[in-house]
Amino acid sequence: MRLYRFLTEVDDAKFCHKVTVALNKGWHLYGSPTYAYDKKEKIMRCGQAVVKDVDGEEYKPGETKLGDW
Template sequence: MRLYRFLTAVDDATFCHKVTAALNKGWHLYGSPTYAYDKKEKVMRCGQAVVKDVEGQEYVPGETKLGDW
């Protein structure tokens, strides 16, 4: 199965650590990062899509927990 996640966080070290943790669990960057201003919170936010192939497993919507991989 191929898994997809979109990671987001405030533009600080938290975001970098979140992406780094995913990469160290075998996820791969997918596309370019995004960067936008959150007008309500008055902060910049980052986003990055990541994907991961898991052999021998079947994707089940609502049951497959992406954070477990």
């Protein structure tokens, strides 16, 4: 199965750590990072898509917990 996640966080070290954890669990960057201004909170937010292939497993919507992989 191929898994997809979109990681988001405030534009600070937390975002980099979140992406680094995913990379160390075998996820791969998918596309370029994105940035957006959160008008309500008056802060910048980052986003990065990541994907991971898991052989021998079947994706089950609602049951597959992406963070566990």
